[in-house]
Amino acid sequence: MSPSASTPEGGSEASVSLREVGEFHLIDRVTTGRSQPDTTLLGPGDDSAVVAAPDGRVVACTDVLVEGVHFRLDWSSPDQVGRKAAAANLADVAAMGAVPTSLLVGLACPSTTPAAQLEELADGMWAEAATVGAGLVGGDLTSGPVIVVTVTALGSLQGREAVLRSGARPGDRVAVCGRLGWSAAGLAVLGRGFRSPAALVNAHRVPEPPYSAGPAAADAGATAMIDVSDGLLADLAHVARASGVALRLRSRAFTVPARLSEIGSALGLDPLRWMLTGGEDHALAATFPADTPLPAEWAEIGVVEAVDDAGPVVTVDGRPYDGEAGWVHFAKF
Known part of the structure; x- marks a missing residue:
């Protein structure tokens, strides 16, 4: 596909807006x-897509990315924003122990947005x-004051049985896979x-989730699992509360x-805090x-214990972590 937008009349200019196209x-x-992958029985072009569900169940999730909150176009290219939006949802599917098959995309943007950006x-x-063999099977496009990308995977x-947040039990090991x-x-x-080091800047622009590790963990007997989207401590806290346990991590x-x-x-910042x-x-x-061997590339970081008077918590070296545990939605906007 050409990086520049074509007008209905056949012209080609990178500055042509969505309103004009x-x-x-x-x-x-x-x-x-x-x-499209074989699971797409009917792709874009009709009122709805048709996607195969061989075992009668479909794992589904949705994420919303808002310009100025989740991405900035002076920091990331549109291609990188697209990859990031897809990755956030594909990782959620993997965290259930499932294999992604399809994406549905809702996009809002100003009418003056260059069509080439979109x-x-x-x-x-x-x-x-394509990295996981999934396809885009449909979506919607509408106007809005900023670019908003909503992806359903x-x-x-x-x-397999879905791996839930609520399955952790005392005696289990806590492990992670990925950056x-x-x-x-x-x-x-x-x-x-x-804008450098490039490896770190690009990691923010385009994450690299370990998609195959989700199904592998399910096959290995994982009792609970979650995608680390808001921060390890913040997300493990969801597991602790859903399972009614305490997660004890070791720095x-x-x-x-x-x-x-x-x-x-x-x-002048603590890299462990980032992690x-x-x-x-x-x-x-x-x-x-x-007693379950960890799958390849998974690393043990702690244990699951029964709750005490503190209730379901996540601790580091026996203590609650000092400071925010991760991203807090609605705290800044």
Whole structure:
């Protein structure tokens, strides 16, 4: 697909707006000629899509990304925003132990938005979906004061039982898979006006969730699982409350990557705090029975215990963590 938008008359200019191109012409541009997985029985173009559900169940989730809150176009390209929007939802499907199959996309934006930006955003979503063999099967486009991307992901359990937040039991081990703290470090770098180190900045722009680790954890007997979107401590707190247990993490179980240590030292910030409280890496956290070998690439970070007078909590080295445990929605906007 060309990076520039084509007008209905055949012209090609990167500055052509959605108002000039028109809703349906843009939809044709971002859907025509795309390949779909076998699970897509009917893709874009009708009132609804038709997606296969071989075992009779569908895993479904939705996330909303708002310009100025979840992304900035002076920090990220439209393609990167599209990949990030898709990844946030695909990771939620994986956290249930399922395999993603399809995405539905709702997009609101000003009519003056360059159509080329929206094509690039769609390119990013298609590209991220392709990494797990999923397709974009439909959606909606409307006007709004800023760009808002809403993605609904569908997935297949392929005969597995869904891994819930409520299954952790005393004696289980707590483990994680995927990067922690990289997106938060990248955000800190961008917030200081820098664009490097590229590895950290790009981790904030485009997360790399360990999608296959979700089904692998389910197959290995995971008792509870969650996508780390708001911060490890904040998200594990959901598991603690849903399961009625205490999760006891050990700081020495975390290996701080050299890149995080270097930038933490340069900025005067604690890299372990990024790993414990930073969001948007979309790593996976899960609990496993003590006698169950952990799947490849999963690392043990703590244990599950019965609750005491403090109730369902997450502690680090035996104490509640000092400061915010992660992103708090509606605290700043």
